[in-house]
Amino acid sequence: MPRNTAKQPRRADPLGRLVRGARRWLMWAALTAVTCVALAQLAHRYVPPGPTYYMKQEARRLGTIRHQWVPMDQIAPVMARSAVAAEDANFCLHWGFDMQAIRQVLEKGAARGASTISQQTVKNVYLWQGRSWLRKALEAVMTPISEIIWPKRRIIEIYLNIAEFDQGIFGIDAAARHYFGVAPADLSDLQAARLAAVLPDPKDRSASKPSAWLRKRTGSIMDGAATIRRDGRAACFED
DSSP, rough: OOOOOOOOOOOHHHHHHHHHHHHHHHHHHHHHHHHHHHHHHHHHHTOOOOOOOHHHHHHHHHHHEEHHHHHHHGOOOOHHHHHHHHHHTTTTTTTOOOOHHHHHHHTTTTTTOOHHHHHHHHHHHHHSSSOOOHHHHHHHHHHHHHHHHHHHHHHHHHHHOOOEEEETTSSSHHHHHHSSSOOOGGOOHHHHHHHHHHHTSSTTOOOOOOOHHHHHHHHHHHHHHHHHHTTTTTTOOOO
């Protein structure tokens, strides 16, 4: 009796279809997210970011906050140099991640300490405070995009305008007036270094009532700001 050589119809594979559909959906979602982030960052190259998620949280908690955006040309140049000297001395030399600093942190076995100004700016503008793998993963994706879209001068401008300097005090304009009663354009070398010294821990440090440790840290930042100006590491954000 002859054998039936006709091809049998392939059985449906619902699990395979589900996996393929999920893969396509994830790829579409990732592409959409990256596109939205890039468009937001492109807009923020020219338009100041609005109040950040953390600012809104603090405004709800405190009732109000102080914050006023000022362009870079209305900020004393020494303030940008002081912030870079305090937080990210190789700011002009890296593409968002300071690999040398990361290696040093890993060698010391520390859990933190290598976050660049670029990373902090992305976190402060688009993400949330606190430590989590999800936030760090998003930060790792978004930081190189910001480095491509934003000039270094724009990154430091945004950073100085949204950083927290005291409880409810956000941005360099509010900080300069709160601590010293001056406009950000009129900050002295000492005042700028004091403000930079409080950046990592603004709720527990005071630029107007500095501890002995903060005074020592201020001197170190002043030296660092002068050094990066001399050796060219401030060239990427200086006029």
